[in-house]
Amino acid sequence: GAVVSQHPSWVICKSGTSVKIECRSLDFQATTMFWYRQFPKQSLMLMATSNEGSKATYEQGVEKDKFLINHASLTLSTLTVTSAHPEDSSFYICSAWTGTAGTFGSGTRLTVV
Amino acid sequence: EDKVVQSPLSLVVHEGDTVTLNCSYEVTNFRSLLWYKQEKKAPTFLFMLTSSGIEKKSGRLSSILDKKELFSILNITATQTGDSAVYLCAVDALLRGGADGLTFGKGTHLIIQP
Numbered sequence: 298g299a300v301v302s303q304h305p306s307w308v309i310c311k312s313g314t315s316v317k318i319e320c321r322s323l324d325f326q327a328t329t330m331f332w333y334r335q336f337p338k339q340s341l342m343l344m345a346t347s348n349e350g351s352k353a354t355y356e357q358g359v360e361k362d363k364f365l366i367n368h369a370s371l372t373l374s375t376l377t378v379t380s381a382h383p384e385d386s387s388f389y390i391c392s393a394w395t396g397t398a399g400t401f402g403s404g405t406r407l408t409v410v
Numbered sequence: 411e412d413k414v415v416q417s418p419l420s421l422v423v424h425e426g427d428t429v430t431l432n433c434s435y436e437v438t439n440f441r442s443l444l445w446y447k448q449e450k451k452a453p454t455f456l457f458m459l460t461s462s463g464i465e466k467k468s469g470r471l472s473s474i475l476d477k478k479e480l481f482s483i484l485n486i487t488a489t490q491t492g493d494s495a496v497y498l499c500a501v502d503a504l505l506r507g508g509a510d511g512l513t514f515g516k517g518t519h520l521i522i523q524p
Contacts, residue, residue, distance in 0.1 A: 299516065306511060333452065335512070339444050343452040390512060398496055399448070401514035403412075 300324055301393045303402025310381055310409055318376045318405045320391035326371035327393035332364075335388040335404075344389075347374040381409045412437040416499050416515035424523050427489050431518045433499030434481040443475055443482050446498040448517070453498055456484070486520075494522045 300323040310316050320330055330347040345366050346354040353366035363385075365377040374393075378385055386409045392399035413436045423429055435443065442460045446453035457466045459475035459482055466473050470489075475482045486493055496517040503513065 339455045339458055341446070341453050341455070388511065390514075398517055398519065400516060401498075401500075401512075403513060404511045406511055 299393075299395050299398075299400045301391065301400045301402040303391055303405055305405060306403060307406045308408070310407070312382055312409055313380055315377055315379045316381055316407060318378070318389055318391075318407075320374045320376070320393065320402050322372045322393040322400075325393075325395055327374075327395070328371060329394040330368060330374040331392040331394070331399060332366060332374075332376050333390045333392065335390065341390070344376075349374075378407065381407070383409045385409050412501065412503060412513045414499055414501050414513050414515040416497075416518050418518060419516065420519040420521070422521045422523060423489060425489060425491060427522075428485065428487045429489060429520060431484040431486075431497050431499075431520070432481060433483070433515055435499075435501045435513075436480065437501050437503040437513060439504035440477070441502045441504060444500045444502060444512070445473055445482070445484050446500065448496045448498055449494075456497075489522045491522045491524055494520060496520070 302321045304319045328349045332344045333341045343356050344359045347366045347368040349368045355361045368374040390404040391402045415434050417432045442458050444458050445456040457473045462477040470487045473484045496519050498517045499515040500512045
């Protein structure tokens, strides 16, 4: 149980375009999902907390107009990187809260060229 | 499909006890295994292991990797209530197409009782 599917696994896009990443809880409902970005030295930075039916809560320093989060249903949250630039290239991973723990998706490697 | 399995799922011990957390994996194109401690929202990085048999230590925490048997353990000695957290194991592997990615286990919820 508690499976989270993240799609796509890997995407390459041109600078200036937008990319949408999906995070789905397959066998449970998640009112809360978290979006992380992996930085060098393996640290994971929390970008935002996505709450179903309401606006996402962004961490300090994360541009909400650049990283659009939508949590329209209890099983799906999306992160859209708008007008992507090479510095946005990174590994993005989501985690869905089961009520007692967070279950991670498989991550998305974004490369902006 | 890549898999990371942690055991136990949860563990309750008394302060001062020593605990061993387990992580086994099945991945292709293994690059490294990572341990994180999650207390609040963002996991805190603990260790990265790439070579078999070399113990990494940080204070009361230590970890070792066995690439032949495909598992790692995280030891915490003289546990304190502040060690209570979810401990996550993740494996970094090369995905198809050349990209790398993290596969997380479901974590071990450790509770240290005073």
